[in-house]
Amino acid sequence: MRKIYFVCFLFMLNGLFAQKKDKLYPIAAYEKVWQEKNSDVRLKMIKSIWLEDSTFEDPSASIKGTTAFNNVINEFYKKFPDAVLTSGVKIVKDNYVTWEWKILDSKNNLIMAGRDFARLNGKGQISKIIGFWDNSATLSETDILKNLEADNLKVVAKYYECLFKTRDFDAMATLIEDGAIYTQATGLPYGGTFVGFAEWTKMFAKSAEFFDLQIEKEPTYFSDASKNEVIIYFTINCKSKKSGKNLSMPISEHFDLKNGKITAIRPFYYDTKQFAEFLKSKK
Incomplete structure (x- = not known):
């Protein structure tokens, strides 16, 4: 009997892990979007996880839709062409994911840092991103x-x-x-x-x-x-x-x-x- 309970417990854990892994997929894709510097390639990637009513907000922008989001990243790379993005551990709660991130230049100097909150729609897509900047860690222009x-x-x-x-x-x-x-x-x-x-x-x-x-x-x-x-x-x-x-x-x-x-x-x-x-x- 204990063996049956143990097997059920493992099955439940695997199910929870799979759910978490599925929820992290659009976030992993989102990070790859930010790392892609070719605008046309990036737009195709965005459309796989982003809807026309998906929104992005941070201290520099407030937009809706795939093209507008792609333009935000285009403008970012005009200012920081050699930027390298890194991110920390993802925390999942229901349909929300949050994580810390940093942006470094090619010489590993810190450009800026912050935390993002993502709301998922349960279908492998992102419905909303809100980004917060850590002003104490962010270099001014x-x-x-x-x-x-x-x-x-x-x-x-x-x-x-x-x-x-x-x-x-x-x-x-x-x-x-x-x-x-x-x-x-x-x-x-x-x-x-x-x-x-x-x-x-x-x-x-x-x-x-x-x-x-x-x-x-x-x-x-x-x-x-x-x-x-x-x-x-x-x-x-x-x-x-x-x-x-x-x-x-x-x-x-x-x-x-x-x-x-x-x-x-x-x-x-x-x-x-x-x-x-x-x-x-x-x-």
């Missing part, structure tokens, strides 16, 4: 931009060191995004548009045929993290290999960055025409 600005400045400073100090092109290559674009003034003997780091190195080698360079004044850095831009201003002193003459000239270089890598560089010479004539002149 100003703080986020400061962190991004610091990271961008470090990348550009490392690039500058590799190019002008150590000549370490292997280390420099790790800072450059695939397909990055370097645009030199067409009036220069090594001018043009160079796509990809392999083409950059050819341009650097070509420029070295015309002059030897020393840094006369170390760079000053300017940054706009909201646009992922860094500008540096410095002064070079060049010795022409054709004429043996020297020329001092200020230069600014404009860097575009994405996810911690350089995607484009555009140098501006104080007087490009004078610099080009200096490189071409003979003794």
Whole structure:
């Protein structure tokens, strides 16, 4: 008799576990939705667990429907393209599930944290999500931009060191995004548009045929993290290999960055025409 009761008890536990597991399925799918960065793919995933009258509310949005929810996530990734979402243990009560979550950047710095409450409809779909932000753990947009600005400045400073100090092109290559674009003034003997780091190195080698360079004044850095831009201003002193003459000239270089890598560089010479004539002149 005891054996029969024990078997029934196990059967009941398995049933409860299965019910809990079924209720967690739409939540697991919901988290995968947030991790998907392709908008079209994500919308298809949303439609599997979200209804046109399902709602999402948090301090940043209050929306209804699949497309509107997809747009919320699109806007999120515009602000935080390298965000990584993690979540804690799920607690199930009737048709409700709650859990804590965190959003980190690619360097594991905390962007924000909070707790979500989900109401399920019993058919594997979510009818409502309410998100609460933990303000004590959430970085302000100003703080986020400061962190991004610091990271961008470090990348550009490392690039500058590799190019002008150590000549370490292997280390420099790790800072450059695939397909990055370097645009030199067409009036220069090594001018043009160079796509990809392999083409950059050819341009650097070509420029070295015309002059030897020393840094006369170390760079000053300017940054706009909201646009992922860094500008540096410095002064070079060049010795022409054709004429043996020297020329001092200020230069600014404009860097575009994405996810911690350089995607484009555009140098501006104080007087490009004078610099080009200096490189071409003979003794």
